[in-house]
Amino acid sequence: xxxxxxKTKLTTIELRLIRRAVTFRYLNGGINEKNIEMAxxxxxxxxxxxxxxxxxxxxxxxxxxxxxxxxxxxxxxxxVIQAFRIFQKELDSRNDRNERIVxxxxxxxxxxxxxIFTLQRCAGLExxxxxxxxxxxxxxxxxxxxxxxxxxxxxxxxxxxxxxxFSPGLQEYVEALTFFHYLLDKNLINIExxxxxxxxxxxxxxxxxxxTPSTVKSINTPHTNMDKEKYSWHPGGSNDESSxxxxxVLVPIPPSxxxxxxxxxxxxxxxxxxxxxxxxxxxxxxxxxxxxxxINSAFNNFGxxxxxxxxxxxxxxxxxxxxxxxxxxxxxxxxxxxxxxLVDVFTSAGSMSAYNFPAEEFDEHFD
Amino acid sequence: MESAxxxxxDFQDYLNADHDLREEIRSVVRDxxxxxxxxxxILQAIHQPSNASNxxxxxxxxxxxxxxxxxxxxxxxxKIPEGQYYRFSDHWKxxxxxxxxxxxxxxxxxxxxxxxxxxxxxxxxxKTKREEGFHIDLDDYLMGILNLTSELSRLAMNAVxxxxxxxxxxxxxxxxxxxxxxxxxxxxxxxLRKRFDGLKYDVKRCEEVVYDLTIRGLVxxxxxxxxx
Numbered sequence: 001x002x003x004x005x006x007k008t009k010l011t012t013i014e015l016r017l018i019r020r021a022v023t024f025r026y027l028n029g030g031i032n033e034k035n036i037e038m039a040x041x042x043x044x045x046x047x048x049x050x051x052x053x054x055x056x057x058x059x060x061x062x063x064x065x066x067x068x069x070x071x072x073x074x075x076x077x078x079x080v081i082q083a084f085r086i087f088q089k090e091l092d093s094r095n096d097r098n099e100r101i102v103x104x105x106x107x108x109x110x111x112x113x114x115x116i117f118t119l120q121r122c123a124g125l126e127x128x129x130x131x132x133x134x135x136x137x138x139x140x141x142x143x144x145x146x147x148x149x150x151x152x153x154x155x156x157x158x159x160x161x162x163x164x165x166f167s168p169g170l171q172e173y174v175e176a177l178t179f180f181h182y183l184l185d186k187n188l189i190n191i192e193x194x195x196x197x198x199x200x201x202x203x204x205x206x207x208x209x210x211x212t213p214s215t216v217k218s219i220n221t222p223h224t225n226m227d228k229e230k231y232s233w234h235p236g237g238s239n240d241e242s243s244x245x246x247x248x249v250l251v252p253i254p255p256s257x258x259x260x261x262x263x264x265x266x267x268x269x270x271x272x273x274x275x276x277x278x279x280x281x282x283x284x285x286x287x288x289x290x291x292x293x294x295i296n297s298a299f300n301n302f303g304x305x306x307x308x309x310x311x312x313x314x315x316x317x318x319x320x321x322x323x324x325x326x327x328x329x330x331x332x333x334x335x336x337x338x339x340x341x342l343v344d345v346f347t348s349a350g351s352m353s354a355y356n357f358p359a360e361e362f363d364e365h366f367d
Numbered sequence: 368m369e370s371a372x373x374x375x376x377d378f379q380d381y382l383n384a385d386h387d388l389r390e391e392i393r394s395v396v397r398d399x400x401x402x403x404x405x406x407x408x409i410l411q412a413i414h415q416p417s418n419a420s421n422x423x424x425x426x427x428x429x430x431x432x433x434x435x436x437x438x439x440x441x442x443x444x445x446k447i448p449e450g451q452y453y454r455f456s457d458h459w460k461x462x463x464x465x466x467x468x469x470x471x472x473x474x475x476x477x478x479x480x481x482x483x484x485x486x487x488x489x490x491x492x493x494k495t496k497r498e499e500g501f502h503i504d505l506d507d508y509l510m511g512i513l514n515l516t517s518e519l520s521r522l523a524m525n526a527v528x529x530x531x532x533x534x535x536x537x538x539x540x541x542x543x544x545x546x547x548x549x550x551x552x553x554x555x556x557x558x559l560r561k562r563f564d565g566l567k568y569d570v571k572r573c574e575e576v577v578y579d580l581t582i583r584g585l586v587x588x589x590x591x592x593x594x595x
Contacts, residue, residue, distance in 0.1 A: 080481050081547065
């Protein structure tokens, strides 16, 4: 290399480029003087980079050219081509819609997770209203910016065709909403009320303006507003009559999706129960336990269930056992350990496999 | 907790109803697929050299079976609640794809052209558009057509064996046309795309047959008929 360099007065970079050209079989006969001269001319005029790649391009270009040619040369008069033009449009519009729905669903998932985190901060607070109010505002925003567009996308379509696209978001939302309502009235929200939240009047922008401030305001005035209806976004939506239906768009919730959301919600219950102990709230865990037992036994009683739900049933049983352990420890050792230390007992219990739970299954609860 | 109990009871009812309905659908689809197999057995005979000339009578035999297909589809259509086609469509997807292929094969054998989606739907006794009710999903139609190309590329070879040298040329041109049609579609990375990726082998197989015939001077038509 050094010898060549001296001989030809080329820079190292130029030499390297020539070598590359040789490797790409651009120059026959290896590094001899004729080739070097040729290549150095190329290198100096700045073309070598391109030439170095050219062999590759040569392989691609005929194929590409042929394809382009084919697209252009398509015989538009042929019946086959005309039919496929129609199919093209149909497929494109379906794929585009699917893509938009996936995007909305992902946004809903993210926002729902945030709401859940917000709600978890309720644990141990005397006055939950601030947190609930914050969550409510997030819900409002979610309806306005995500669910309403989603409902419009699904309007006039077979929702089951796109279910796979929006089911993750929907489940996460159901999880958030059931959690919210649980904190509100210690009960499980039924599917009809979830549906009523996701039913929107067709002309939405107008009613959004009116609805939002009044609801937030009413929630700020204490106690009387714990009335359920005030928390639902659209009070009239729950009892749809057929005539009313046409003026509404909705995001449909298949019962199985709702139930999967409820299954996820029990994971949140478990977390809340553990957190409550940390916040010296010793009553909540046993309350939570009641509901979890009801849900657990119901899930175990289901027959003909889809596979997805069966998996969640297993996770649910584990969460339940964990809370049961927590309540047990609380009873047995509660008197001897100060409450602020108790939470350490539970958190460490979670990370150790002392309760015979494989570690990876715990991760499922927390993701 | 009263309300929770009701929620779970309702859900169990829903699950049971769903399960029963799926059972019913399955039994209809089983019959549908059985009929499809019967048709396929009839049409497989086209590959036999001895049957090369009486393809039309085979087609007529096969066409007769489609009345049963239409019956199955109409009974299937009554079972599907409105607007829930795609909730259950996995059950009959494969059956439909196969029937699309079979009916398109008949149309090709008779008239040497592509069966349109509309006429395929009519042969099967279903609709074309989702809004009109029980329909052919576009994906299923296209899958059926792709299945047709493999079958035709096979037929091109067997036609040569049977001494018919003009058929491969026509088939090659037809598949070439379908290929350029499919190239117009922007397919996602799904099952249709995977199946489409196999189309080039069908095209290749036909072209090879045409090449073999041409190079040996067994074709007396002009060479530019070579399709691709």
